[in-house]
Amino acid sequence: EQVEVFTMSEENRRKLWYMNNKEIKEKRIKNYRLISENLKNVEGLLSTQIDSYDMGVPLYFPMYVEHKKRNELRKKAREYNVFLPIIWPKSHKLDNYFVENSIYEDILCIPCDQRWETKDILYMCDVIKKIMKEPKS
Numbered sequence: 001e002q003v004e005v006f007t008m009s010e011e012n013r014r015k016l017w018y019m020n021n022k023e024i025k026e027k028r029i030k031n032y033r034l035i036s037e038n039l040k041n042v043e044g045l046l047s048t049q050i051d052s053y054d055m056g057v058p059l060y061f062p063m064y065v066e067h068k069k070r071n072e073l074r075k076k077a078r079e080y081n082v083f084l085p086i087i088w089p090k091s092h093k094l095d096n097y098f099v100e101n102s103i104y105e106d107i108l109c110i111p112c113d114q115r116w117e118t119k120d121i122l123y124m125c126d127v128i129k130k131i132m133k134e135p136k137s
Helices: 010-018 021-039 070-078 098-106 118-133
Strands: 045-049 060-065 105-112
Touching: 021 045, 021 060, 021 118, 060 098, 070 105, 070 118, 098 105
Parallel strands: none
Antiparallel strands: 045 060, 060 105
């Protein structure tokens, strides 16, 4: 629901200043690859096929969800305390462009946060797989 631009708190800014950037990058890449491997054959999901992060650090694992099923997946995942953000809200200026509309309506992200351990990532993936196997309503 957050649509306004905002900045992080001063406390979080200080914490980031002292973090080991190399460790953060390695952990996020590891989490990204773990998500990619665990969700690669799930019916109704299509990853964006970004496999190399030589130029940066992933914040999210973006994926396309079967057309018009994104919000149902998000709602059911919340019941398991899995929060799947929509990080690119649809612009009202795109109403007449089919390709862009499809991207904005179907893309969903899984955060690759460095604070999460393997068990956390696997839990999120298991929840998503379980929901995607359920009969569609």
